[in-house]
Amino acid sequence: MFLIQDYKKPLFKEQVFFNFKDTSVQITYGTQEYLLSVEPENQPQTTKLLKLLQTGNLSLPQLVQVCPDIEEQIPELLLEFDRLGMIQETQAQIAIQPMTGLQFYREIRRFLQRWQNQIVHPLAFQKMTEGTITREQLIGYALESYHVTHLCPRLLAGSLTKQETPETYQLLQEFFVSELYHDRLITNSLASVGIEETQLEQIQPLPMTFAICSALAVFAQQHPLSFKLALWLFEQDDPKFLELFKQCCQDRDLPREFYQPILLHAKINDEGEHEQITKNLLAEVAYISVEEQLRVKKNMAILQESIILRDRHIIDYYGNPHNIIPRYFSGNITKA
Numbered sequence: 001m002f003l004i005q006d007y008k009k010p011l012f013k014e015q016v017f018f019n020f021k022d023t024s025v026q027i028t029y030g031t032q033e034y035l036l037s038v039e040p041e042n043q044p045q046t047t048k049l050l051k052l053l054q055t056g057n058l059s060l061p062q063l064v065q066v067c068p069d070i071e072e073q074i075p076e077l078l079l080e081f082d083r084l085g086m087i088q089e090t091q092a093q094i095a096i097q098p099m100t101g102l103q104f105y106r107e108i109r110r111f112l113q114r115w116q117n118q119i120v121h122p123l124a125f126q127k128m129t130e131g132t133i134t135r136e137q138l139i140g141y142a143l144e145s146y147h148v149t150h151l152c153p154r155l156l157a158g159s160l161t162k163q164e165t166p167e168t169y170q171l172l173q174e175f176f177v178s179e180l181y182h183d184r185l186i187t188n189s190l191a192s193v194g195i196e197e198t199q200l201e202q203i204q205p206l207p208m209t210f211a212i213c214s215a216l217a218v219f220a221q222q223h224p225l226s227f228k229l230a231l232w233l234f235e236q237d238d239p240k241f242l243e244l245f246k247q248c249c250q251d252r253d254l255p256r257e258f259y260q261p262i263l264l265h266a267k268i269n270d271e272g273e274h275e276q277i278t279k280n281l282l283a284e285v286a287y288i289s290v291e292e293q294l295r296v297k298k299n300m301a302i303l304q305e306s307i308i309l310r311d312r313h314i315i316d317y318y319g320n321p322h323n324i325i326p327r328y329f330s331g332n333i334t335k336a
């Protein structure tokens with residue numbers, strides 16, 4: 001007999017809806033639609049089963065006991081609902097409750113901090129602490145930072161097309177304006193090591209830099225709640241990292257004109273309280289469902305992993321003396 005091992009008491013997720021017809025039931029979940037054919041004699045108990053799964057708290061044997069006429073079909077239906085991602089464990093629903101935006105802001109910060117505490121420091125931080133980071137790797141950090149700051153306004157733009165409260169729209173609009181032209185600081189930094197603005201127009205980001213930029217753009221366009229939380233990850237600065245960065249630049253004879261604009265960019269973010277943008281935006285969110293909480297946590301964990309992987313890619317690429325700096329796919333480029 002089929003058993004769903006992961007679900008002791010299966011429960012339909014939120015946003016699973018039914019449209020009952022004479023010989024079928026149309027089930028929708030997000031953009032998915034599933035048409036369940038039902039024999040007329042089985043319709044009463046099939047309807048009962050679906051309603052019981054909306055409530056949860058019943059095991060498979062209990063569902064069979066309540067709906068004995070469709071006993072053989074119940075395991076197959078549960079398997080299909082599971083394949084479509086429509087069901088979850090009842091206990092998960094009980095353990096996590098809907099929250100306001102500010103409640104979730106506090107919860108997601110604790111979640112990410114617990115997650116961060118379980119991993120080692122990023123590779124760049126380790127190499128700076130050990131004093132083994134190279135001049136090229138420090139320049140690479142600035143180059144990849146340029147891509148993020150240069151693309152930032154375009155990445156944020158999608159969020160301004162969403163139907164939000166007037167307060168939220170104003171916060172996003174002000175944040176958008178505050179991010180304009182930050183790339184000029186990094187442009188000045190790179191010019192001090194011989195990388196001209198005309199070259200910056202042709203360079204390519206590392207794959208993981210492109211990936212995290214793309215993630216932010218997708219969130220802005222498709223999932224505003226994840227976008228608002230992602231801003232916290234992008235805007236937080238580690239004072240220890242910045243102090244180490246400055247010291248390592250000085251130790252490798254990189255000019256003050258190189259590291260000072262990067263430190264100034266971090267200071268602007270700090271003085272502008274950019275890290276508070278997520279809290280301010282979530283203060284405007286009255287209700288976040290359990291399912292949305294789980295979706296955001298998954299998105300943020302993946303984004304955090306991508307940021308750490310990007311850090312490793314910077315060290316690997318710019319630490320290889322055979323790789324060109326700046327990074328082009330073609331052309332005769334002189335190393336910085």
